[in-house]
Amino acid sequence: MNWKEKQPHAHDLMELHVEALFTHDQNMRLRSVNEPWPGEASAPRFFLGRTTDGTAICRFRHDVPEKLIAQLQELCADEPSVQDFQTKPKHLKAYMNLLQGERISTGPCYLIPQVASPSMQVISLTRSNIMEWLPKDFEWLVSEIDYAQPCVAFVRDNQVVSICRSVRITSLAHEAGLETLEPYRGRGYAAAVVAGWATAVRQIGRLPLYSTFTDNMASQSVARKLGLSFYGVNFMIF
Numbered sequence: 001m002n003w004k005e006k007q008p009h010a011h012d013l014m015e016l017h018v019e020a021l022f023t024h025d026q027n028m029r030l031r032s033v034n035e036p037w038p039g040e041a042s043a044p045r046f047f048l049g050r051t052t053d054g055t056a057i058c059r060f061r062h063d064v065p066e067k068l069i070a071q072l073q074e075l076c077a078d079e080p081s082v083q084d085f086q087t088k089p090k091h092l093k094a095y096m097n098l099l100q101g102e103r104i105s106t107g108p109c110y111l112i113p114q115v116a117s118p119s120m121q122v123i124s125l126t127r128s129n130i131m132e133w134l135p136k137d138f139e140w141l142v143s144e145i146d147y148a149q150p151c152v153a154f155v156r157d158n159q160v161v162s163i164c165r166s167v168r169i170t171s172l173a174h175e176a177g178l179e180t181l182e183p184y185r186g187r188g189y190a191a192a193v194v195a196g197w198a199t200a201v202r203q204i205g206r207l208p209l210y211s212t213f214t215d216n217m218a219s220q221s222v223a224r225k226l227g228l229s230f231y232g233v234n235f236m237i238f
Helices: 010-021 066-076 094-098 136-143 191-203 215-227
Strands: 023-024 030-033 045-051 056-062 106-111 152-155 159-169 173-180 207-211 229-238
Touching: 010 023, 010 056, 010 106, 010 159, 010 173, 010 207, 010 229, 023 066, 045 094, 056 066, 056 136, 066 094, 094 229, 106 215, 152 191, 159 191, 191 207, 191 215, 207 215
Parallel strands: 173 207
Antiparallel strands: 023 030, 045 056, 045 229, 106 207, 106 229, 152 159, 159 173
C-alpha cells in the first residue's frame, strides 16, 4: 500500500499498531511480543485499542478460553470513541473481573505525520559507525543495532545522547523506541531523533507509529512538540 496516496483512518492505524506489537497465530490470537531481536516475551492476555473514530479493536492471547472471549468481545463493541487518553475504558471493571488480571498497561498512540522533520542535525546509526559515537550508557544497543533499523541518533559532546529506532517491525509499519541520556533531556534532542527516524521509516515505505505510557510525561511532551496525530489508546491486561 502506498501511504503517500492514502491517509489511514484511526481504525486502520490501531490494526497496524497491534500487529506491530505482537505476533499472531492463524486465528489472530496473540502469541508473543514482536521484538525484532532474538527472544520472545509472552503477549498480554487481552488487548483493547480504542480509537478516535469510535471503533475498538480487541485481541486475545491464544490461551484465553473461547467462552470468555465471546463475553469480552461483546463489551469491546460497546466502547465509545476516545478523545482524551486519560479516559479509562468504559468496561474496565468487567475486563479486570473476567480476566483476573495481574497488571495492566495503557497509553496513547500516535501517527508521526509527513510534515515532521528534525530541527537539528541527526545521523543514522548502523553497525559500521556505532562504535565511533556510543557512550557506556548505550552499550546495550550494540547487540540490537542490526535488528532495530532504522536507528537515528543525535550527537553531542562527541557521543550519542539520544536515539530513536524501530523496536516493532512489520511490512506496513514500524513502532518507535526512544531513549535519551538523562543529562541531555529537555533540550529538544528527543523530538529531533523521532522526526529523523520517521523520515527514514517513510523512505522505506512504512508508516512511523509512536506510542507511550499514560504516566510517561516526557514522551508525551515529545508528541506535543512534533504535533503527532493522536488516533487512540491501547489497553492491555496481563
